[in-house]
Amino acid sequence: MTEEKIFSGQEERILSEIKGNKNIAGLHGPKNRAFALLKRVQGQKPVIDIERGLYFTRSFKETEGQPMILRWAKALKYYAEQATVYIDDDQLIAGRIGRSGRYGILYPELDGDIMGDAIGQLPDRETSPFDIDGNDARLIAEEIAPYWKGKTFHEDLIKALTPKTAALTYNNDKDFSSRFIVNETASFRSSIQWVHDYEIVLQQGFFGIRTEMGEKLRQLDPFSPIDQTEKKPFIEAVIIVCDAITLWARRHAELADEKALQENDLSRRTELKNIAEICRRVPEYPARNFREAVQSQWFTQLFSRVEQKTGTVISNGRMDQYLYPFYEKDIKEGLITDNDVQEIFDCEWVAMSQYIDLYISSAGGAFNEGYAHWEAVTVGGQTPDGQDAVNDLTYVLLKSKREFPLNYPDLAARVHTRSTQQYLAEVAETIKEGSGFPKLINDEEVIPLLLAKGADFAEAYDYSVSGCAECRMPNRDTYTSPNAYINFAAALEMTIYNGRMAKYGSELIGIETGEIDTFISFDEFFAAYLQQQKNFLKHAFIQQHEIIRLRANHFASPLGSALHKLCRSSLVDIHQPHIDGGIDLGYFEFIGYATVIDSLAAIKKIVFEDRKATLAQIKEAMTKNFAGYDILRQRLLNAPKYGNNDSYADELGKRLDKEALLFTRKYSAELGVNLDLRYVPFTSHVPFGKVVGATPNGRLAWTPLSDGSSASQGADTYGPTAVLLSNFATKNYQYHERAARLLNVKLSPACVRGEKGTKKLVDFIEAWRDLKLWHIQFNVINQETLIAAQKNPENYRNLLVRIAGYSAYFTDLSIDLQNDIIARTQNEAI
């Protein structure tokens, strides 16, 4: 038989390892340094490092009563003085903010109240476990957690919510764990995903910022109460932070000197001396060459991670843009080669991979399975004057991603109508590698929306991808509060159960929209659903109001503010609700989109058109999880489904989208933000599914909801073009209150084999772009590989899959999520 199986690059690598070929480096030529560094840390269970939590706690004890921004700056300064500094053997990049291997750090200002109890469970929890040293656990329980009890944002928020809102948000247990209905994400991260203006650090250094602030200090009105009580502490805080990061970098220089003295290997000694020189120079002063620029950016983002927990991990911004002048100059002068550049990047990626975003709460863990992280590097796109931005460094970054088998950093490629065929082909080749990179973001959708929200062309063209699918304008965006993730499949359940849910029995959680047998037409039923949907939105927006109000008292970001043009000019901290000239880009999430559409379509078809069942029968079948209702379940499963370019289902989807848009169009102004509709679940469609009983689309109880704007698992039977067209057909392009829709497409490697396959993948990407869809990402993998990996995880430890805007090791995921990924429709070549 000649049924050949085609494998992706990643699959070939793993299969060759299973056959006993351990030399993965051999596959990719002489890159021994970064591979060796990676080998030392890859697959290790992360350990908790308490230094950040401890020094922040100690500093905060000393600064009570002072302005928040000053307290934050002082805590950072204390950290810079006290924390251990690290330079790893053979590393070219200096700096870690935790112990060797993979580490997570503590942010007790967020969850110190539950930290003491939670810490004991971390080593054994199913998703994203962490180890902890016994002595450190004691320090957490005795020193850190007690200080924060009663002071965290989480506790304040719980107190602030009205009972109706709280009932949709939290369980009534001791930790106020998430109910996964109208879920807040503000208490497990202190800001939404963020990206800094790294360019200012490379061009002016913190010395430049400090000088600017010194000037501002002199200009303050000595008699103005605002200047003296609000602006002055801001300026002082920024100056302290500039000094802190400089001091911290210098301590790395000293360490490098010490290590050089003890080093016998001559070439390593030279490297260490170079590192010392670099760390003495940056980030205080402008970078003079590529190596300094990379180190300067790395120090900045690391210190930013110490400052606050941006959900989830600070992004890297447009690396191929701000690093390009340094690269170009060094190449021209013969100081560096493309291989050197790739090695430096690979070293930085390993350093990045050692920091693991630690979520203490179970909700945070469930949202971000598989040690999620989104330190997105953006490549491609357009320059501020609207030209194609791709350069040689873009290609080095793509090449590094193809050749270095690591899921760090997350990589996002911007695509626009004039993207060259070469760029698109290299992007396609990288996708074909099969580890899920890069995800694609569409300039043709993002830029007009940014303009509609008030940005200038130059800012809009220069956006950075941030996190999973957000797009930031680093000197214009000023919104930071995390947002609500709303389980609309629960709203559907409440329409069936008259405001109640299968999981919670008789408790009235939503609103009563009528007993199921009182609806005599589909329109009536649909109207009832829309009332439930609107009720959820109402509470999400109430929640958001309280979050925005309270956060300003709990968090400050002197470093983030120092790197923001508008904060420096208005002398207001980035965490404050209003900053002059800012554009606030927030969002709320529609979770379970296809689950709801398909359920509505099934009811419309089976109950009101084919008249094969009554609503009461459907309710009865749902309560029994379809046991004994196989015939009915089959009818429901075979009703029209979203994702097939079928207007029957898509028109319902468009209506849901529109109703949500109209709500935010009307009320987001009251919050002072653009609260845009998004369809980006992270991994939350799994825990959200766990609270939702059987649904009328035939989905069984407690199984995952549909994911992002993708079709329900396995429901898209007309191929990927139909999935894209359904997405297009359900969007309301007339409104600008929308943001990302996350779209997963799974292709078999045979679909994209060879040069022809690359070309056809490019054709597909270009059609996606022309449809003005926001985001798309691909898993190029054989179904058999996933099934084999589930059976024999030990052989597939390094199998990467795309989840929701990030790639993670398949074997790090819970069984539920693994099954969910397997259940996504695989598109075979036809």
Next chain:
Amino acid sequence: MIFNIQQYSLHDGPGIRTIVFMKGCPLRCRWCCNPESQKTKPEISYDANKCLGKKICNECEKICDAGAIEFSDLHKAVIQRDKCSSCMKCVHECPAKAYKAEGHQYSIKEVLDIVEKDSIFYRHGNGGLTVSGGEPLMQGEFLIQLLRQAKKRRLTTAIETCGYADYPILKQAAKYLDAILFDIKSLDEQQHIAYTGKTNRKILQNFDNLCRDFPKLPKYARTPVIPGFNDSPDDLLAIKNYLANKPETVYEQLPYHRFGVAKYNALGRRYMMDE
């Protein structure tokens, strides 16, 4: 009569294409992977894996006026093909969609409206409409009109043919084509008859004529390589030699696969390659 319209096809012509499968074929290739395309009349295919089984469901049995449905030892529905009148009631009634009607009447407009749904995917890689089958030339008049209208809509067109047809039809169709995929299965006439049921003379004559009348039309000559039929080096070399000087001709060999085997069972037929 069309049995399927398939979007996102990557292997039958340039770019991303939509394939319209027409029903009816003059050949009976033993390895055929689309047996549902062979007969001209609509047929019912059935997937026992989807059937809920008699213990749970007998909706099809209840609705069948001809009494053509019985249940197997495994409690799965089985159509007695000799009794079945092809009324299609069971297709509509089955909750699990275990039955599928293979073959629908479409108007040319209906076909092209479906094909055009994916037009945004065609424009970058020169993708478009491919008519396949079955043998599209068997419904010659429909095919020619379909292609003519497709050109009016500025769609790129291709057909996939076994080449066994009357030349005037092929010639008419070729006027509206941007590419043709043409099977050359074997130069050995006896083998050809044994495995496909028909001589290859007409096919080769058609290809020669096509090359003479449409030298500029891109031609993809293709050989499905079938074990025991045409997989010897001599067989394949003979085909290559035959094609050597043909104008605008690209040659491709397609590996044998058995993806169609399940379909034979679904139609209540036997797969000849295993005989």
